[in-house]
Structure formats: structure tokens, C-alpha cells
Amino acid sequence: MGDFDGTTNRTSPMTVVCATMARGFRRPPIIVSLTFFCGYHLVNDDNKGGLAMIRSLLAQLLRQFPYSSITPLPDISTHDIEAGDIVKLCKLFNHVVRQLQQGTPVFCFIDGINEYEREEYVHTMDKVVVSLKDLVQYGSAANFKLLLTSPRPTMLVKNAFDTYNETLMHMQRLTVVKDGVRLDVLQARLMAGFENGMVARSGGV
Structure with a gap:
């Protein structure tokens, strides 16, 4: 889960940053690290859209869950899960996160969120993003901690965070050395954002 392997034409520099950070943070049960790369789940993939996103995040969370059992939710059945009820899957994900031990860091990386602002994905993507934002x-x-990345400007996702301007980071505002962004500055900004609880990121918002 998390799509660390394989090839795609939707890989950006931020994809590499997300993959590197997620691998570094993944140390269950001390730290839980969750990833979803939207650019890997487009038209030619059966697993795409917001439903694929929340299913993947939930599966990763359960694989790293440190306890042998989870308190069930009476209003969510196995049929709801199998049927892909996205609202109830989001509710179940939040429920499982809330059963983790006090203070457990959970890093959630969603790369290329702009790919899901298309008409065929947006109505499921927005449910997941709002659910994750509410959890933060x-x-x-x-x-x-939630990190959303986009190599290009976003509209709908940006609007979801308009009241949290301090959580938005723009690539063009980072220190540039020759033709690139200084990695140490980027890492420091990301960690500062994580310490504040949430970072929503877009390449040119």
C-alpha cells in the first residue's frame, strides 16, 4: 500500500519528497505513516478516486495498528465496507485513528491532489479531504498530521483551506539555489507545519 513502487507519468519532485519522508517516518507503532499518490490512480487504474484513496489509507492504517482488536462502530457493517460506502469508510478511518494511543504521530501524505480535481473524481475526493481536515x-x-501536495495550482482543495492561510506553503516562496529549491529549507518548513498540526501544500496557489 502507498504506491512506493511502479512507474507513472504523473511523478513530480514533490512525489519524491513525499515518498522519501513517508518511508523515513514509517516506524509503527511509534509513528504511523500513510501515503496515497493520486497520479498513480487515474483513468487506466481500476482503483482510482476518493474511494480508492480512503480504502488505501484505511488499509495502511490497519496494517500499522498496534492493537489486536478495534472497538466496532454499530452503524457500520461489513456490507457498508464491501459496498464502498465512502462516507462510512471515512467515518471508520477517523474512528480507528482515534483509537490510537495518546500522542501517537500519524503522518498522512497525499501527493498530486490536483489530479483529482477533475469532474470524474472530485465528488468523492472532496469527501475524503474534508474528513481528513476535520480529523486535524x-x-x-x-x-x-496531513500533507497535501500539488505541483500545479488547485482550486477546490485550496478553497477547503482558505480559512487556514498559515497552512499553505508555496514552492515559489522557498529559497532557490541555482535551479532548485533548497531541500533543507523545504524540510524545515514541512516539519514546522507538521508541528502546527496541518500543512496543505500547492505548487502555485
């Missing part, structure tokens, strides 16, 4: 905003025992 309203808190849990675990310390949930």
Missing part, C-alpha cells in the same frame, strides 16, 4: 481540526488522542 477537531483533534484526536493521536497527533494526526
Whole structure:
């Protein structure tokens, strides 16, 4: 899960940064690291859109879950899960995160979110993004951190974070050395954002 392997034409420099950071952070049960690369799940992939995103994040979370059992939710059945009820899958994901031990860092990386602003994906993607944002905003025992990346300007995703301007980071504002962005500055900004609870990121918003 997380799509670390394989090839795609939708790989950006931020994809590499996300993959590198996610690998470095993944140390369950001390740190839980979740990833989804939207550019790997487009038209030719059966697993695409917001439903594929929340299923992947939930599967990764369960694989790193440190306990042998999870308190069930009475209003969510196995049929709901198998049927792909995206609202209930989002609710289940948030429920599992809230059962993690107090203070457990959970890093959630979603790369290339702009790919899902298309008409065929947006109505499921927005449900997942709002659910994840609410998990950060309203808190849990675990310390949930969300990083959304986009190599190009976003519209709908940006609007979801308009009231959180301090959580938006723009590539063009980072220190450039010759033809590139200084990695140490980028890492420092990302970590500062994580410490504040949430970072929504877009390449040119």
C-alpha cells in the first residue's frame, strides 16, 4: 500500500519528497505513516478516486495498528465496507485513528491532489479531504498530521483551506539555489507545519 513502487507519468519532485519522508517516518507503532499518490490512480487504474484513496489509507492504517482488536462502530457493517460506502469508510478511518494511543504521530501524505480535481473524481475526493481536515481540526488522542501536495495550482482543495492561510506553503516562496529549491529549507518548513498540526501544500496557489 502507498504506491512506493511502479512507474507513472504523473511523478513530480514533490512525489519524491513525499515518498522519501513517508518511508523515513514509517516506524509503527511509534509513528504511523500513510501515503496515497493520486497520479498513480487515474483513468487506466481500476482503483482510482476518493474511494480508492480512503480504502488505501484505511488499509495502511490497519496494517500499522498496534492493537489486536478495534472497538466496532454499530452503524457500520461489513456490507457498508464491501459496498464502498465512502462516507462510512471515512467515518471508520477517523474512528480507528482515534483509537490510537495518546500522542501517537500519524503522518498522512497525499501527493498530486490536483489530479483529482477533475469532474470524474472530485465528488468523492472532496469527501475524503474534508474528513481528513476535520480529523486535524477537531483533534484526536493521536497527533494526526496531513500533507497535501500539488505541483500545479488547485482550486477546490485550496478553497477547503482558505480559512487556514498559515497552512499553505508555496514552492515559489522557498529559497532557490541555482535551479532548485533548497531541500533543507523545504524540510524545515514541512516539519514546522507538521508541528502546527496541518500543512496543505500547492505548487502555485
